[in-house]
Amino acid sequence: MDLVLYDRNGRWVAEDTLLDDLPIVQAPYEGSFAVQVIMAGCRHPRGCAVVVDSDYGF
Incomplete structure (x- = not known):
């Protein structure tokens, strides 16, 4: 599994x-x-799930 982070401008x-x-x-x-x-x-076959968490809240 990979994560990519983008800023509000999509960069x-x-x-x-x-x-x-x-x-x-x-x-x-x-x-x-x-x-x-x-x-x-x-x-x-029914897809996969993920949980996203933050140490600082959202």
Whole structure:
């Protein structure tokens, strides 16, 4: 699973594309961001689920 973080203008800010199932990204500054979740290895016939959490709230 991979995470990509974009700023409010749609510009790439950070990503975690390591080969693991616990990606972590950190915003380098305060603001509004969008998180793209990539689950390329999902093979479940009904799809896969993800939980996004923050140490600082949303």
